[in-house]
Amino acid sequence: MASYSIATTKDRLSALIDRARAGEDIVITNRGKPTARLVPVDVDGSPDVVAATGRLRARIAGHGAASIPVHRFGDWLYEDEAG
Template sequence: MRVVGAFEAKTHLSELLAAAEAGETVTITRQGTPVARLVPVAGSTRAEALRRLTRLRARLAQHGRALSREEILSARDEGQR
Protein backbone atom coordinates (compact mmCIF):
# COMPACT_ATOMS: atom_id res chain seq x y z
CA MET A 1 0.00 0.00 0.00
CA ARG A 2 1.35 3.38 -1.01
CA VAL A 3 1.13 6.40 1.31
CA VAL A 4 1.27 9.91 -0.16
CA GLY A 5 0.73 13.41 1.15
CA ALA A 6 -2.20 15.53 0.01
CA PHE A 7 -0.03 17.82 -2.13
CA GLU A 8 1.59 14.86 -3.90
CA ALA A 9 -1.83 13.26 -4.40
CA LYS A 10 -3.11 16.44 -6.02
CA THR A 11 -0.02 16.74 -8.19
CA HIS A 12 0.00 13.08 -9.29
CA LEU A 13 -3.71 12.22 -9.31
CA SER A 14 -3.61 10.57 -12.76
CA GLU A 15 -0.78 8.29 -11.66
CA LEU A 16 -2.59 7.39 -8.43
CA LEU A 17 -5.80 6.62 -10.33
CA ALA A 18 -3.82 4.30 -12.63
CA ALA A 19 -2.35 2.58 -9.57
CA ALA A 20 -5.83 2.08 -8.09
CA GLU A 21 -7.08 0.78 -11.43
CA ALA A 22 -4.24 -1.76 -11.34
CA GLY A 23 -5.40 -2.92 -7.91
CA GLU A 24 -3.25 -0.84 -5.56
CA THR A 25 -4.58 0.94 -2.48
CA VAL A 26 -3.26 4.46 -1.80
CA THR A 27 -3.56 6.20 1.56
CA ILE A 28 -3.57 10.00 1.43
CA THR A 29 -2.26 11.91 4.43
CA ARG A 30 -2.40 15.50 5.63
CA GLN A 31 0.58 16.46 7.77
CA GLY A 32 1.35 12.76 8.27
CA THR A 33 -2.16 11.81 9.42
CA PRO A 34 -4.16 9.46 7.17
CA VAL A 35 -7.31 11.22 5.94
CA ALA A 36 -8.43 9.26 2.87
CA ARG A 37 -7.89 6.03 1.02
CA LEU A 38 -8.03 5.55 -2.74
CA VAL A 39 -9.05 1.96 -3.45
CA PRO A 40 -9.89 0.02 -6.59
CA VAL A 41 -13.52 -0.70 -7.30
CA ALA A 42 -14.10 -4.30 -6.18
CA GLY A 43 -14.09 -6.89 -8.92
CA SER A 44 -13.58 -4.49 -11.78
CA THR A 45 -9.82 -4.12 -11.92
CA ARG A 46 -7.55 -5.69 -14.46
CA ALA A 47 -5.43 -7.03 -11.59
CA GLU A 48 -8.45 -8.82 -10.09
CA ALA A 49 -9.34 -10.34 -13.46
CA LEU A 50 -5.77 -11.59 -13.85
CA ARG A 51 -5.81 -13.12 -10.34
CA ARG A 52 -9.03 -14.97 -11.15
CA LEU A 53 -7.60 -16.19 -14.44
CA THR A 54 -4.48 -17.43 -12.66
CA ARG A 55 -6.59 -19.36 -10.12
CA LEU A 56 -8.66 -20.89 -12.92
CA ARG A 57 -5.53 -21.95 -14.81
CA ALA A 58 -4.13 -23.51 -11.64
CA ARG A 59 -7.32 -25.52 -11.21
CA LEU A 60 -7.15 -26.69 -14.80
CA ALA A 61 -3.57 -27.85 -14.32
CA GLN A 62 -4.47 -29.50 -11.02
CA HIS A 63 -7.29 -31.54 -12.53
CA GLY A 64 -5.53 -32.41 -15.77
CA ARG A 65 -8.90 -32.32 -17.51
CA ALA A 66 -11.56 -29.92 -18.67
CA LEU A 67 -13.60 -28.39 -15.89
CA SER A 68 -17.36 -28.66 -15.74
CA ARG A 69 -19.54 -25.59 -16.10
CA GLU A 70 -20.18 -25.63 -12.35
CA GLU A 71 -16.45 -25.78 -11.56
CA ILE A 72 -15.73 -22.87 -13.89
CA LEU A 73 -18.52 -20.75 -12.35
CA SER A 74 -17.34 -21.64 -8.85
CA ALA A 75 -13.78 -20.58 -9.70
CA ARG A 76 -15.09 -17.34 -11.24
CA ASP A 77 -17.11 -16.49 -8.15
CA GLU A 78 -14.45 -17.49 -5.63
CA GLY A 79 -13.30 -14.50 -3.63
CA GLN A 80 -16.50 -12.56 -4.20
CA ARG A 81 -18.15 -14.02 -1.13
Protein backbone atom coordinates in the same frame (compact mmCIF):
# COMPACT_ATOMS: atom_id res chain seq x y z
CA MET B 1 0.14 0.11 0.69
CA ALA B 2 1.73 3.33 -0.53
CA SER B 3 0.98 6.68 1.10
CA TYR B 4 1.15 10.20 -0.29
CA SER B 5 0.53 13.66 1.10
CA ILE B 6 -2.38 15.69 -0.19
CA ALA B 7 0.03 17.97 -2.09
CA THR B 8 1.72 15.02 -3.80
CA THR B 9 -1.65 13.46 -4.54
CA LYS B 10 -2.79 16.64 -6.28
CA ASP B 11 0.34 16.64 -8.44
CA ARG B 12 0.08 12.93 -9.31
CA LEU B 13 -3.65 12.25 -9.17
CA SER B 14 -4.00 10.71 -12.64
CA ALA B 15 -1.10 8.32 -12.04
CA LEU B 16 -2.39 7.39 -8.58
CA ILE B 17 -5.86 6.70 -9.95
CA ASP B 18 -4.30 4.43 -12.58
CA ARG B 19 -2.45 2.57 -9.83
CA ALA B 20 -5.66 2.20 -7.80
CA ARG B 21 -7.48 0.99 -10.88
CA ALA B 22 -4.75 -1.65 -11.27
CA GLY B 23 -5.50 -2.93 -7.76
CA GLU B 24 -3.26 -0.95 -5.43
CA ASP B 25 -4.55 0.66 -2.21
CA ILE B 26 -3.16 4.18 -1.80
CA VAL B 27 -3.40 6.13 1.45
CA ILE B 28 -3.62 9.92 1.33
CA THR B 29 -2.19 11.69 4.35
CA ASN B 30 -2.75 15.12 5.84
CA ARG B 31 0.14 16.31 8.02
CA GLY B 32 1.39 12.75 8.24
CA LYS B 33 -1.91 11.22 9.37
CA PRO B 34 -3.93 8.87 7.14
CA THR B 35 -6.97 10.76 5.88
CA ALA B 36 -8.38 8.97 2.83
CA ARG B 37 -7.75 6.00 0.54
CA LEU B 38 -7.80 5.43 -3.18
CA VAL B 39 -8.87 1.85 -3.80
CA PRO B 40 -9.96 -0.07 -6.86
CA VAL B 41 -13.70 -0.17 -7.44
CA ASP B 42 -15.67 -2.90 -9.15
CA VAL B 43 -18.90 -0.99 -9.64
CA ASP B 44 -20.90 -3.93 -10.99
CA GLY B 45 -20.04 -6.44 -8.29
CA SER B 46 -18.51 -4.62 -5.36
CA PRO B 47 -20.09 -5.90 -2.14
CA ASP B 48 -20.03 -2.36 -0.71
CA VAL B 49 -21.87 -0.94 -3.71
CA VAL B 50 -24.38 -3.78 -3.78
CA ALA B 51 -25.04 -3.49 -0.03
CA ALA B 52 -25.39 0.30 -0.13
CA THR B 53 -27.70 0.11 -3.13
CA GLY B 54 -29.88 -2.44 -1.35
CA ARG B 55 -30.07 -0.29 1.79
CA LEU B 56 -30.93 2.77 -0.26
CA ARG B 57 -33.70 0.99 -2.15
CA ALA B 58 -35.19 -0.41 1.05
CA ARG B 59 -35.10 2.97 2.82
CA ILE B 60 -36.64 4.80 -0.12
CA ALA B 61 -39.39 2.19 -0.47
CA GLY B 62 -40.34 2.61 3.19
CA HIS B 63 -40.04 6.40 3.51
CA GLY B 64 -40.40 9.61 1.55
CA ALA B 65 -36.75 10.21 0.67
CA ALA B 66 -37.70 13.24 -1.42
CA SER B 67 -38.39 15.19 1.77
CA ILE B 68 -34.87 14.65 3.18
CA PRO B 69 -32.48 17.62 2.73
CA VAL B 70 -29.37 16.68 0.76
CA HIS B 71 -27.01 17.50 3.63
CA ARG B 72 -28.90 15.02 5.87
CA PHE B 73 -29.32 12.23 3.33
CA GLY B 74 -26.28 10.20 4.51
CA ASP B 75 -27.41 10.43 8.14
CA TRP B 76 -30.94 9.45 7.12
CA LEU B 77 -29.70 6.46 5.14
CA TYR B 78 -27.68 5.01 8.03
CA GLU B 79 -29.63 6.19 11.08
CA ASP B 80 -31.03 2.70 11.82
CA GLU B 81 -27.48 1.33 11.98
CA ALA B 82 -26.16 4.04 14.33
CA GLY B 83 -28.02 2.86 17.40
